[in-house]
Amino acid sequence: MVGWSDALRTGVAEIDEQHQLLFRRAAVVRDAALEGKGITEVQTTLDFLLDYAAVHFETEARYMKVAAFPGEQVHLAEHAKLVRTLQRAAEVYRLEGATPKLAEELVGFFERWLADHIHDHDRQLAAWLAKATTPGAD
Secondary structure, eight states: OOOOOGGGOOSOHHHHHHHHHHHHHHHHHHHHHHTTOOHHHHHHHHHHHHHHHHHHHHHHHHHHHHTTOTTHHHHHHHHHHHHHHHHHHHHHHHHHOOOHHHHHHHHHHHHHHHHHHIIIIIHHHHHHHHHHHSTTOO
């Protein structure tokens, strides 16, 4: 299980807040499934997680566009790949039911992906943003 830690902080307040919320909501999905809560509660929370991930990706895309981030296309492709993967997994989840194992696998995958993405991509974006907004920085 991967969760939010200060080691994942990018230094961009809005992005960090959204990352923290994504990790909290992922944990809610896992906990609801593991505690045997109804499929409706698990599905509602999972749907929120997927929807909010899209909102978060839009936020990052806005930052990239405004700052003319040179890694924008690669970064956006990573987002699109995750969305496709999560949509396929959510469909399996809907068809097979809210099993604790499937919820844990899906959430575990999402948390690992998010942590890796923050380390590999979001930190590059944050460094670019810091440079782009620092007067006289080259």
